[in-house]
Amino acid sequence: MEQKxxxxxxxxLDELYASAFVVTDENLDRIYGGMLxxxxxxxxxxxxxxxxxxxxxxxxxxxKCGVRRGDRITAFGGGVxxxxxxxxxxVYMRGISWSFVPTSLIAMADSGIGGKxxxxxGLIKNAVGSFCLPDTFIETKYLHTxxxxxxxxxxxxxxxxxxxxxxxxxFMHGKFKxxxxxxxxxxxxxxxxxxxxxxxxxxxxxxxxxxxxGHPIEMITGLSHGMSVLLGLRFELLMLRDYLEHNYFYxxxxxxxxxxxxxxxxxxxxxxxxxxxxxxxxxxxxxxxYPYSIGDIREVVLSKDEFIRLLKEAM
Amino acid sequence: MEQKxxxxxxxxLDELYASAFVVTDENLDRIYGGMLxxxxxxxxxxxxxxxxxxxxxxxxxxxKCGVRRGDRITAFGGGVxxxxxxxxxxVYMRGISWSFVPTSLIAMADSGIGGKxxxxxGLIKNAVGSFCLPDTFIETKYLHTxxxxxxxxxxxxxxxxxxxxxxxxxFMHGKFKxxxxxxxxxxxxxxxxxxxxxxxxxxxxxxxxxxxxGHPIEMITGLSHGMSVLLGLRFELLMLRDYLEHNYFYxxxxxxxxxxxxxxxxxxxxxxxxxxxxxxxxxxxxxxxYPYSIGDIREVVLSKDEFIRLLKEAM
Numbered sequence: 001m002e003q004k005x006x007x008x009x010x011x012x013l014d015e016l017y018a019s020a021f022v023v024t025d026e027n028l029d030r031i032y033g034g035m036l037x038x039x040x041x042x043x044x045x046x047x048x049x050x051x052x053x054x055x056x057x058x059x060x061x062x063x064k065c066g067v068r069r070g071d072r073i074t075a076f077g078g079g080v081x082x083x084x085x086x087x088x089x090x091v092y093m094r095g096i097s098w099s100f101v102p103t104s105l106i107a108m109a110d111s112g113i114g115g116k117x118x119x120x121x122g123l124i125k126n127a128v129g130s131f132c133l134p135d136t137f138i139e140t141k142y143l144h145t146x147x148x149x150x151x152x153x154x155x156x157x158x159x160x161x162x163x164x165x166x167x168x169x170x171f172m173h174g175k176f177k178x179x180x181x182x183x184x185x186x187x188x189x190x191x192x193x194x195x196x197x198x199x200x201x202x203x204x205x206x207x208x209x210x211x212x213x214g215h216p217i218e219m220i221t222g223l224s225h226g227m228s229v230l231l232g233l234r235f236e237l238l239m240l241r242d243y244l245e246h247n248y249f250y251x252x253x254x255x256x257x258x259x260x261x262x263x264x265x266x267x268x269x270x271x272x273x274x275x276x277x278x279x280x281x282x283x284x285x286x287x288x289x290y291p292y293s294i295g296d297i298r299e300v301v302l303s304k305d306e307f308i309r310l311l312k313e314a315m
Numbered sequence: 316m317e318q319k320x321x322x323x324x325x326x327x328l329d330e331l332y333a334s335a336f337v338v339t340d341e342n343l344d345r346i347y348g349g350m351l352x353x354x355x356x357x358x359x360x361x362x363x364x365x366x367x368x369x370x371x372x373x374x375x376x377x378x379k380c381g382v383r384r385g386d387r388i389t390a391f392g393g394g395v396x397x398x399x400x401x402x403x404x405x406v407y408m409r410g411i412s413w414s415f416v417p418t419s420l421i422a423m424a425d426s427g428i429g430g431k432x433x434x435x436x437g438l439i440k441n442a443v444g445s446f447c448l449p450d451t452f453i454e455t456k457y458l459h460t461x462x463x464x465x466x467x468x469x470x471x472x473x474x475x476x477x478x479x480x481x482x483x484x485x486f487m488h489g490k491f492k493x494x495x496x497x498x499x500x501x502x503x504x505x506x507x508x509x510x511x512x513x514x515x516x517x518x519x520x521x522x523x524x525x526x527x528x529g530h531p532i533e534m535i536t537g538l539s540h541g542m543s544v545l546l547g548l549r550f551e552l553l554m555l556r557d558y559l560e561h562n563y564f565y566x567x568x569x570x571x572x573x574x575x576x577x578x579x580x581x582x583x584x585x586x587x588x589x590x591x592x593x594x595x596x597x598x599x600x601x602x603x604x605y606p607y608s609i610g611d612i613r614e615v616v617l618s619k620d621e622f623i624r625l626l627k628e629a630m
Contacts, residue, residue: 052371059367059436059443063593091406094433094444094514118409121374128374129409130445199409278378 002194003113004135005186008179012101012137019099020071021062023085028077028103031145036076039065043084050080050119052128058088072097075134078104078150079111079225082134083126086117090132100134103142105154105178106226109161109185112136114193114204123219124278131198138186140179149224152259156226159259160210160233161185163252163291164192172255206297209289210236213311216275220267230260236288238314239307240300243292252291269311273304316512318428319450320501323494327416327452334414335386336377338400343392343418346460351391354380358399365395365434367443373403387412390449393419393465394426394540397449398441401432405447415449418457420469420493421541424476424500427451429508429519438534439593446513453501455494464539467574471541474574475525475548476500478567478606479507487570521612524604525551528626531590535582545575551603553629554622555615558607567606584626588619 006012013035016022022040024032029042041061043054067073075085075098082100089098102112113136118129143151158181162168168184189207196203214232218225234256241249276286285301292298302310321327328350331337337355339347344357356376358369382388390400390413397415404413417427428451433444458466473496477483483499504522511518529547533540549571556564591601600616607613617625 052367052374055443056367056436063436063439063442087406091402091443091445093442094431094446116409121371121378124378127378127408128370128406130406131409278381 001133001197003115003133003190005113005138005190006136007138007183007186008140009137010139012139015099015135015137016074016076016101018072019074020067021065021073022076023058023073023081023088024076025078025081028081032076039067043081045080047080047120050084052119052121054084055088055091055119058085059092062088062092067092067096069093069096072099074099074101076101076103077107078102079107082107082111083116083118083129086115086132086134087119087129089134090117090130095132098132098134100136101142102136102138104146104150105143105182106150106157107154108138108140108143108182109154110157110189112138113186113189115197116199123275125215125219138182140182143178149227153224153226155259156224156228156230158182158185158226159256160226160229161188161207162294163209163233164188164206164295164297166294169294202299205287205289205299207289208287209233209291209297212236212276212279212286212288213239213272215279216272217265217267219275220271221265223263223265227260227263230256231263231265234260235311235314236290239310240288240290243290243300245293248293269308269315272311273308276307277304316448317509318430318448318505320428320453320505321451322453322498322501323455324452325454327454330414330450330452331389331391331416333387334389335382336380336388337391338373338388338396338403339391340393340396343396347391354382358396360395362395362435365399367434367436369399370403370406370434373400374407377403377407382407382411384408384411387414389414389416391416391418392422393417394422397422397426398431398433398444401430401447401449402434402444404449405432405445410447413447413449415451416457417451417453419461419465420458420497421465421472422469423453423455423458423497424469425472425504427453428501428504430512431514438590440530440534448512453497455497458493464542468539468541470574471539471543471545473497473500473541474571475541475544476503476522477609478524478548479503479521479610479612481609484609517614520602520604520614522604523602524548524606524612527551527591527594527601527603528554528587530594531587532580532582534590535586536580538578538580542575542578545571546578546580549575550626550629551605554625555603555605558605558615560608563608584623584630587626588623591622592619 025045115133118126121127210229210233213235214229218228286307340360417423430448433441436442525544525548528550529544533543601622
């Protein structure tokens with residue numbers, strides 16, 4: 001059940017036209033609408049539209065276009081489009097195949113790999129979803145039209161991923177080349193996903209570094225996902241800094257600062273704790289995946305009170 | 316991946332209380348609410364509430380009750396409750412376990428077996444759904460409070476199932492005992508489902524006899540599912556009667572009449588054809604599963620025009 005991933009193969013247009021139906025968003029449709037097939041659903045852009053209401057509308061449009069069980073649909077867009085269209089595919093007629101042409105850096109390097117789909121329920125991200133692998137067609141030319149905020153968000157997930165892998169970590173300290181970074185991220189994430197497709201045995205948890213504090217920051221501040229993960233990482237490193245060797249701690253903080261720049265956030269630690277507790281990954285206490293060293297990620301479970309105390313100290 | 320089914324084991328109350336969350340409907344809650352745990356969602360009764368909106372409300376209630384990935388939920392009700400609660404379970408936090416305590420005859424004999432879940436999108440039944448096996452706890456004592464219309468609906472699916480199996484067919488011509496009939500139906504359906512869990516290789520299609528015309532009748536007339544299937548069977552037998560040996564045709568019609576009684580329907584054949592064409596099972600033309608003899612079910616595919624012509628002749 002290895003995921004098929006094509007990088008700069010130039011096959012994505014064939015794939016789009018071979019699909020019975022395409023899902024994209026209004027921003028992309030404005031730029032690329034002319035090259036998309038007619039059977040498509042254009043969703044409103046933004047995380048706030050990643051919900052069951054949009055799934056309903058997509059299913060209605062698919063029914064209207066006569067999409068059948070044996071058909072395939074393609075998501076053309078960033079992580080939100082992929083999450084919602086992938087979920088729609090996984091449940092439409094009890095599940096049809098799907099492809100993903102990611103247009104954002106974060107979707108190319110991270111969310112386009114691994115087959116997690118999902119929509120939000122109220123404030124809870126991906127409270128409803130599925131595991132359903134797409135074929136993914138990464139074309140870096142689409143990065144040219146990516147807004148800066150989104151590009152920086154993608155860099156955030158790449159930087160996060162680099163803490164899982166010494167090779168990528170070293171690469172990130174040299175001259176940056178997006179396509180190489182994406183290739184490495186795809187490989188790192190695929191290897192982890194293959195060990196733990198349905199997120200049960202713990203291997204996939206390593207991908208959550210920075211997310212325990214980062215997710216709530218994203219929800220509270222509205223900052224991009226990748227930037228929120230970087231800020232989450234910074235706070236998590238501070239919260240548990242006693243676990244880290246002195247130089248390594250400062251090296252990481254300086255590395256993160258290069259990508260965080262002067263972005264600052266304010267939030268109530270209690271609010272972060274409430275959102276973190278509600279996360280599906282946090283069954284007993286609040287779990288933080290912690291980079292003891294590059295590639296050595298271990299879980300630390302804190303009680304809610306402990307979490308709040310440490311977060312306050314880190315602020 | 317064999318489904319666990321318990322029949323009159325008396326374990327269903329333990330199961331309900333061992334679950335983190337229960338889904339039922341308002342009619343059942345009025346009768347049995349006192350014996351149900353507090354963490355529950357009471358949905359409005361009826362097929363028209365089998366939709367994504369109810370799934371959203373169930374997910375919200377589950378989040379509020381703190382239901383986690385490792386938890387299990389239980390559906391307490393008929394087919395609608397099972398379909399919608401099972402679907403909610405299969406996607407909540409990307410999928411949690413569920414149990415089903417069916418309270419209707421049709422759910423005990425048919426929909427509680429096989430793990431198909433689903434909700435309707437507009438007029439299209441189960442346009443969105445999943446395959447997710449519950450543990451099923453059948454307690455025939457709940458039949459005592461089942462409305463007559465629903466009981467007759469269940470009999471409809473049992474009669475349908477009897478055309479798949481000579482033993483049940485013979486049993487149905489003797490003194491009827493619900494628990495025995497249910498046991499036989501569970502066995503027949505489980506055997507078929509085990510050959511074709513995700514409805515891909517065709518084995519499960521045999522279960523659809525009567526449904527090609529029956530589903531549309533149900534949607535157009537509002538008759539119960541089982542009664543609609545019986546009427547669908549009657550029309551389908553008439554439409555393709557040339558395939559059948561004379562005596563066998565009359566034997567089946569007389570057998571069906573025993574359960575249909577004086578129920579009559581009127582509908583536009585074109586409307587039935589439109590709904591049948593939209594069904595996810597009908598990729599190319601309209602497929603009818605046809606009982607050439609008891610246990611010998613074969614597929615007949617008709618063009619839409621042919622389907623309408625034959626249905627008109629049968630009316």
